[in-house]
Amino acid sequence: MNQLTHLDEQGAARMVDVTEKAVTSREARAEAFIHMQPATVAMIVDGEHPKGDVLAVARVAGIMAAKKTHELIPLCHALNLTSVKVELVPVRDTRSGVHIVVMCRLTGQTGVEMEALTAASIAALTLYDMCKAVDRGMEIDSVRLLEKRGGRSGHWERNQE
Numbered sequence: 001m002n003q004l005t006h007l008d009e010q011g012a013a014r015m016v017d018v019t020e021k022a023v024t025s026r027e028a029r030a031e032a033f034i035h036m037q038p039a040t041v042a043m044i045v046d047g048e049h050p051k052g053d054v055l056a057v058a059r060v061a062g063i064m065a066a067k068k069t070h071e072l073i074p075l076c077h078a079l080n081l082t083s084v085k086v087e088l089v090p091v092r093d094t095r096s097g098v099h100i101v102v103m104c105r106l107t108g109q110t111g112v113e114m115e116a117l118t119a120a121s122i123a124a125l126t127l128y129d130m131c132k133a134v135d136r137g138m139e140i141d142s143v144r145l146l147e148k149r150g151g152r153s154g155h156w157e158r159n160q161e
Contacts, residue, residue: 014075015077021110021151022109024108026105026112026150027103027149028111028145028148029102030101030116031099031142031144032100032121032123033091033100033141033142034098034127035097036096036097036098036127036131036135037135040134040135040138041090042092043134044090049130054131055090055127057126057130058086058100062102062119062123063084064122065118065122066112069119077110079110080108082106084105084115084119085103086101086119087101101146104116111150128140
C-alpha cells in the first residue's frame with residue numbers, strides 16, 4: 001500500500017513538495033449524476049425552466065470550480081489548467097436526471113484528479129440549487145474518478161462495471 005503523501009513522518013498534515021517532479025502532460029476525467037423527476041429533466045431540456053438555461057450555468061460553475069479547487073481543498077496545489085470540459089447530458093431512461101462528465105488537462109508537476117472531481121461535484125450542486133424550487137427530492141451520487149493519465153503513476157482507468 002502507498003504512503004499517504006499529505007502526512008509527514010509525525011502524522012501532521014502537509015502540502016506535498018512537487019519541486020523535483022517532472023513536468024508532464026496530465027489529464028483526469030470524473031463524473032457525477034444528479035437524479036431528478038422526469039418532469040424536471042423535461043423542463044430543462046425543453047428550455048422551460050424559470051431560471052433559464054440551467055445546463056449552461058452548471059457548465060460554467062464546473063469550470064470555475066476546477067480553477068478554484070486549491071481554494072476549497074486545503075492541501076491542493078494551485079494549478080495552471082490548460083483545458084476544462086464539462087459535459088452535461090440529460091437522461092430520460094431507467095434513471096432520470098443529468099449525467100455530468102468533466103475532463104481537466106494541464107502540463108505540470110501534479111495531477112488534476114481533484115480538479116475534475118470538484119468540477120463534477122459543483123456542477124451537480126449548481127443543478128440542485130437551480131432546480132430545488134421545482135424538485136426538492138433530487139439526489140447527487142456517483143461522484144467518482146473515471147480516468148487519470150500522466151505523471152509517475154501513469155494511466156489509471158476505472159474498470160467498467
